Amino acid sequence: MVAAKSLVNFDEHSLITNELFNRHSLDAIEAAGDDDLREAAGQLSIILELARQSFEKSTPAVKIVPKLVADLHRVRGSSSTAVWQKLVPFVQNHAVGQFLFQDPLTHWSFTKPRGYSGDASLLDIYYKHPSMNEHIGEASALGKEIYACTVNDPACAAGRERCEILARTVDETAERTGGTAEILAVAAGHLREAQICRSLSANRIKRWVALDQDPVSVGTMTRDVGGAVVEPMIGSVLGLLKRSYDLGQFDLVYASGLYDYLQQKIAVKLLQRLAEFLRPGGQFLFANFSDEVTSDGYMETFMDWQLILRSADDMWEIINMSVDRNQFDCDVFYGENRNIVYGTLRRK
Structure with a gap:
């Protein structure tokens, strides 16, 4: 799954695409230690595989998604910025994504139909604005179940x-x-x-x-x-x-x-x-x-x-x-x- 090409001419003063964000990251020069990277990748492999298996077993999303969110937060918090940035594509390419991307909120954010992060339609999705009801209604049953978790996240x-x-x-x-x-x-x-x-x-x-x-x-x-x-x-x-x-x-x-x-x-x-x-x-x-x-x-x-x-x-x-x-x-x-x-x- 790939993000859409940006349809907006950005001035680069706001880092609203990941390309701009990573280019300007304050820790971009920090070296990612191999041992730290291997350890964090090992933790994530277990976390992601357990989540995938739970989805395969039709475990309710409410028992999977909050735990996955908490586990990702924990690994992010214990990793250096450089290590975490190397792990992001590893996580994004894991097979558990086939379930998570059925969520209209996660899917919209990842694919970026407007070509950049945090566009106003994404906000409408988590605002529960009527303009996005049709889009949310087109999601699969599992997607709606996951959405009920993500849209009620504290953020x-x-x-x-x-x-x-x-x-x-x-x-x-x-x-x-x-x-x-x-x-x-x-x-x-x-x-x-x-x-x-x-x-x-x-x-x-x-x-x-x-x-x-x-x-x-x-x-x-x-x-x-x-x-x-x-x-x-x-x-x-x-x-x-x-x-x-x-x-x-x-x-x-x-x-x-x-x-x-x-x-x-x-x-x-x-x-x-x-x-x-x-x-x-x-x-x-x-x-x-x-x-x-x-x-x-x-x-x-x-x-x-x-x-x-x-x-x-x-x-x-x-x-x-x-x-x-x-x-x-x-x-x-x-x-x-x-x-x-x-x-x-x-x-x-």
Whole structure:
């Protein structure tokens, strides 16, 4: 099974393909010791073969998938980055994949129909958005059984909560500004938060610019929520850093699914640029899957989805390297299950 060729012209500032991620890996020069590699490969061989045999015996997926996810997390955590990167293709090519790839979430992530990791339709699958019901319905009985496990993984639950947090933040901004809120969403995807927030339908938002570098995502936003208020537009991290867009000032700027793909240097530069869009009292919010995610091994192998996971300290470091704390009130907090960590800045 191979991934689709990318249909989007990437600027390489966000590492949203595995080729870019591995090219820029901070540990790419670390040597993978043969003994360590053999030991980890031996552990994985047993783990994967037991999972395959369990599927062959028609053991319920709920007794296989969570254990497999936990075992992959354990091996990933005990291996160096270099060893783990060498093991990823070994895992991906194991025969157990014939069962796991029947899951619509795993299959979509691995095959990458849009040509890159974490596209907006993948988010729709774990959001359980109605637009993907037909796709999920086409899965085999086993695929749906596995999907019931993967979609309820804590990382996916955190992703759904993130959408709710965005909608709530938009509503709070609309209330704070008396219904004249101007909002900028960066790497907006399908902007699903617009469909669950109260303030958009109540005409409490003046302008909502939704920037994304994928033209299909921009088209979906235009179809679903575009109009007098929501302004979908094609744009990239590079375009923002080069000041290519005349966007004005905003009461809320947020980037909820972008920082997971940004190296620290670019993350800092982008935060500095986005902070310039804030008028007095304006808020910036960014989110990142945290280093407490326990499905990381499964995501990086069977989902072929590489993320830069961060801690609260990492988020604080990005903030402190980006802005003068005397000019901003800042905070960092975790979502309910700590699988996503958030950073906020409010201009004084």
